[in-house]
Amino acid sequence: MPRILIVIGLLLLLAGLCWPLLSRLPLGRLPGDILIQRQNFTVYIPITTCVLASIIFSFVLWIIRR
Template identity: 55%
Template structure:
């Protein structure tokens, strides 16, 4: 558990340091993400982004448990 928490902390730190470059990646605007705009209403439902994040996190957790 300690390894996982330290690794996640380092990952968040790295993401914060590299944010100017990470913001240019079209992550969060992938095909399959639903975005509806109407008068006074804005809905964003990131289906594909959520699946991708889930797959990457599952892979990382699986690798750390080995």
């Protein structure tokens, strides 16, 4: 368990350091993501982004477990 927490912490640190590069990716603005804007509120439902992240995460875990 401590090893997993260290790896997760390092990944979060790496993502934080690479944030300027990651913000240029079109994630969050993919076709299929729903954005509803009204005068007083905004609702954002990232359906396509979540599906893509799930596929990538599943593939990475499949590679690690092999």
